[in-house]
């Protein structure tokens with residue numbers, strides 16, 4: 001993780017809550033050890049809070065890794081709720097299943113191996129919350145694949161809206177402002193996405209500058 005905010009602000013956000021549990025802490029330790037890019041606990045807390053605010057029952061994730069962000073969502077869902085995890089890496093997905101089974105939450109999760117953008121075509125909406133966290137160059141594609149499946153008042157959240165390894169926020173801002181710059185594919189993917197959701201009819205977007213930055217788009221109609 002390369003947090004946007006100073007370390008002590010992130011620590012403060014984590015200290016305020018919502019509370020992680022022992023499994024979240026175990027997954028955090030794993031992410032740290034392996035350098036795996038989860039959303040981290042400060043954003044995880046926001047995912048949980050946002051799911052609660054919109055009274056989420058169904059969540060779809062594009063790119064779930066070993067299930068960290070999905071687990072923050074799952075804890076907020078009712079017993080008959082559902083979070084759909086998608087992952088191209090079979091081992092990561094199996095680890096997610098194991099974490100969910102240990103937590104007694106596997107019955108409210110679907111584990112889909114393969115390309116998330118293909119998988120979403122197999123699902124009918126409505127979804128209350130969607131998390132976009134797959135390849136940055138395909139964020140627009142992911143949004144277009146799911147936008148009609150998001151219910152009114154539902155949310156599309158996109159991680160890495162500000163930073164991540166190859167993303168340069170200066171380039172993102174320049175591209176968003178219409179300047180022509182040499183930029184990585186990832187920076188270009190994020191700039192395309194932010195420009196796209198800014199213009200998307202029926203959606204209102206704002207940036208949550210926590211963790212690596214989350215673009216929060218609400219479906220108005």
Ligand SMILES: C[S@@+](CC[C@H](N)C(=O)[O-])C[C@H]1O[C@@H](n2cnc3c(N)ncnc32)[C@H](O)[C@@H]1O
Pocket residue numbers: 037038039040062063064065066067068069070086087088089092114115116117133134135
């Ligand atoms: C940043 S990680 C996801 C982290 C997860 N959302 C979390 O916070 O714990 C991105 C994951 O998306 C997976 N991925 C990338 N492109 C994908 C695609 N098209 N379909 C499904 N998974 C994909 C990668 O293998 C990787 O595990």
